[in-house]
Amino acid sequence: MAHPRDISSDTAEKQGAEGLPVGELRVVATPIGNLADLTPRAREALATADVIAAEDTRHTSQLLRHLGIDRPMLSLHDHNEMARIPALLAQLKAGACIALVSDAGTPLVSDPGSALVAAAVAAGVRVTPLPGASACLAALCVAGLPADRFAFEGFLPAKTAARRAALEALAREPRTLVFYEAPHRIVEALADAAQAFGADRLAVVARELTKLHETLYRGTLGELAARAPAEPNLARGEMVLLVHGYRTAGGDDLPAEALRWLRLLLPHLAPSRAAAVVAEGLGLRRQAVYALALSLASGTGDDESVE
Numbered sequence: 001m002a003h004p005r006d007i008s009s010d011t012a013e014k015q016g017a018e019g020l021p022v023g024e025l026r027v028v029a030t031p032i033g034n035l036a037d038l039t040p041r042a043r044e045a046l047a048t049a050d051v052i053a054a055e056d057t058r059h060t061s062q063l064l065r066h067l068g069i070d071r072p073m074l075s076l077h078d079h080n081e082m083a084r085i086p087a088l089l090a091q092l093k094a095g096a097c098i099a100l101v102s103d104a105g106t107p108l109v110s111d112p113g114s115a116l117v118a119a120a121v122a123a124g125v126r127v128t129p130l131p132g133a134s135a136c137l138a139a140l141c142v143a144g145l146p147a148d149r150f151a152f153e154g155f156l157p158a159k160t161a162a163r164r165a166a167l168e169a170l171a172r173e174p175r176t177l178v179f180y181e182a183p184h185r186i187v188e189a190l191a192d193a194a195q196a197f198g199a200d201r202l203a204v205v206a207r208e209l210t211k212l213h214e215t216l217y218r219g220t221l222g223e224l225a226a227r228a229p230a231e232p233n234l235a236r237g238e239m240v241l242l243v244h245g246y247r248t249a250g251g252d253d254l255p256a257e258a259l260r261w262l263r264l265l266l267p268h269l270a271p272s273r274a275a276a277v278v279a280e281g282l283g284l285r286r287q288a289v290y291a292l293a294l295s296l297a298s299g300t301g302d303d304e305s306v307e
C-alpha cells in the first residue's frame, strides 16, 4: 500500500536522537529517455533538496529546467567523488538534504554514488531511495528471457582480451546475463559473446528504451552477431545486451548450486535420492534436478565447473 510522505516537511525525522539535526541523502532515479518516467516523489525530492549532487550538472540542469526546479547543484562524478565526500558528509551531518542523481536512470548502477552512499551509511546518515527508471530492469522486463533470476554485469571490458576473458568466465552462468554496451562496441561484443556462449544462445539487444526509436533485436547470438555489422541503428544510441543463461543438460534453468551439490552427493547416493535432497534443500523442482542428476550419473551431463 502506498504511503505518501511529504519529504520536505518531515521535520520529525530531521531531528536525531539527541535533538541534533540529521540530514538525508536522497538517491533519486531519473528517466532513461522518456521524461514522463520521473516519479512525483522524485520531483519533490529534487525540488526540496538543499543541494543536488549531479554526475554532470549541465545535463541535469536541462532536466531541472524542464521540471521548473531551481536548486543549487554540484558535480559528483567518477573523478571527484572521493574528494567530494568529506564536505558532503559535513553538510549531511549538519542537517542538509542532498539529492544524488546521475545523467540517466538509477545512480550507483554503473554510475557514480557508491562511495558516497557507503560513507553516509557509515556515518549514520539517513539514505532514502527514490526508485525509478533503470535501463537494466527496463530491458529485462521486455526481453522475453527468464527474469526471476539474473546477473547484471554492467559494462564489459573495452579491451578485446579482457572482454573475451570476462565472457568466458560467464559461459556456464545459468542466470540471464545483462550487460550495458556502447554502440561502437556492440558488433565486437556480440561476436565475442557468440564465441564464448555458443552461436545458439538466445539474446536480445534492447536499444533506445523509452525513446522514440526504441527497438528490440531478438535472436540467437549467432544471428545477432551476423546481423549487427549491417545494421546502422546498432552503431548509435544506447543499448543493453541480454543473454539467456546457460542451460544444464537437464534442460531446466537450474542454479549453479544444484550442480555443485549433485556432484558432491552423487558418489554417495542414488540419483533419485540425491535429486530429492538437492531439490528440497534449494527449493527446486524435483523432476528437473532428477534429470540433471541422471545425466551427471550417466556421464552425459556437464562436468565442468559452473563458476
Ligand code: SAM
Pocket: 032, 033, 102, 104, 105, 106, 107, 108, 109, 110, 111, 133, 134, 135, 136, 179, 180, 181, 182, 206, 207, 208, 209, 210, 211, 238, 239, 240
Ligand atoms: N544508471 C543507469 C541506469 O540505471 O540505467 C545506467 C548508466 S550507464 C552509464 C549508461 C548505459 O545504460 C548505456 O551505455 C546503456 O548501455 C544503458 N542505457 C541507458 N539508457 C538506455 C536506454 N534508454 N536504452 C537502452 N540502454 C540504455
